[in-house]
Amino acid sequence: MKKAILLLVIVAALAGLVESIRAASSQSDDKAVPIYGITIPTGYRDWRLVSVAHEAGNLNDLRAVLGNDIAIKAYRDGTLPFPHGTVIARISWSYVPSEENNKVFGREQSFVAGAPPDWYLQFMVKDSRKYAATAGWGFAQFDKDGKPADEAKMKTCFPCHEPIKARDYVFTHYSP
């Protein structure tokens, strides 16, 4: 009888363990983008600057492009294609007029980074073997809460980057 109880306890403990592993892995799945399985790279906000841009129209954002050490070295050396391990980050903020700045300038001329839009974070990850089907690049997009873009959205990444094949599918130039 004692053995039967012990067995039940062990089974219950194992079931709990299995459930917590399943929950943890499901949580981690939730944070990776479909197709490419990329999660937000640790420490990307501390990476060095590649360049900046303003996308007008529907996007209407100000954006900074940052790169990990491999990306920055490749950019500065002019290395193409980008080497294995390159990660390029793109952060977007809403394009908003700065009343504070305009008051000082005496005219409406200053536009600054506002709230994060739904397309807040994007990443390109170079791994020629893993992402062979998309010319060696994996793509990712996340909103301000870290929620990944859906599969339909993720399917649009590579077709949009294809025209810039001559620069290894990367639009942004380095600004010294």
Added chain:
Amino acid sequence: MKKAILLLVIVAALAGLVESIRAASSQSDDKAVPIYGITIPTGYRDWRLVSVAHEAGNLNDLRAVLGNDIAIKAYRDGTLPFPHGTVIARISWSYVPSEENNKVFGREQSFVAGAPPDWYLQFMVKDSRKYAATAGWGFAQFDKDGKPADEAKMKTCFPCHEPIKARDYVFTHYSP
């Protein structure tokens, strides 16, 4: 006679040494801005990003604001006033449409960083003792060749920053 020649050689060597010190210090003076005596901080291009902006009007540039480690920590912690040793860098590039990007988007929407304007680099350096007359901030501006702005230009820095006293004379907010 031998002693006299030796003396002459020593005097000549000393004169050469003095001249090379003078030339070096004059060269270094040439690269510092008037009033504040600030030179371009080593390694500023590797500093972390504070935020980005677009100044329209006469400036018509895209700009990135970077900070040294002290600046970034103060920004992220919300520390005001900025501590001694804070250096904030502002890099400007001409605001130019990207034909390359617009071709992909199918419309005129993409503006990117072009050539450096005359006001390419600006720096704010916090040293309450050294720059006591300007609320603890030293200012600097350089063109793409490292040429400092003239005294008339440098006199305009502090008056323009004075209205933003409540944020320790710094316009740019940190963008997460």
